[in-house]
Amino acid sequence: MLGTIGDHIIELKKVFPNVVKPEEVYGDLWFEFPKKKGIDPKTLEPIEAKPKSSEEKISTFTELLAIAKALKYAGFSSEAMKRAEMDLINRLDRLLENPEENAIEIAHTVKLLRLVQKKETEKIAEFAK
Numbered sequence: 001m002l003g004t005i006g007d008h009i010i011e012l013k014k015v016f017p018n019v020v021k022p023e024e025v026y027g028d029l030w031f032e033f034p035k036k037k038g039i040d041p042k043t044l045e046p047i048e049a050k051p052k053s054s055e056e057k058i059s060t061f062t063e064l065l066a067i068a069k070a071l072k073y074a075g076f077s078s079e080a081m082k083r084a085e086m087d088l089i090n091r092l093d094r095l096l097e098n099p100e101e102n103a104i105e106i107a108h109t110v111k112l113l114r115l116v117q118k119k120e121t122e123k124i125a126e127f128a129k
Helices: 005-017 022-026 026-034 054-074 079-095 105-117 121-127
Strands: none
Touching: 005 026, 022 026, 022 105, 054 079, 054 105, 054 121, 079 105, 105 121
16 A cells, blocks of 8 residues: 555655654554565664574474474375475575575475475485484
């Protein structure tokens, strides 16, 4: 809804913060617009992504191991392989939002995804170890 005019409103609000009040006109919709553009609606500064902690990175790898083990326990059924492939693709899409931060997680995810796509059950079982 806000589109191009929203960009202009952001610029005007930066210059005239006490005059331009889009939150009064657009309500909650205003706060969503800058967020979608990666801008903090209160400060109008870019939202900086928090670097992942080592615990979060370990958690991602643990989740990949869990997927590999689940496939093994499911006997590498075609249904389990399809679900794992879709889950890995969705996971990869999320990781690619910040590729520099997530490089290692992306590499592990792609590795498991390719093993699933190629149906290399022995290598998936080895990945699960």
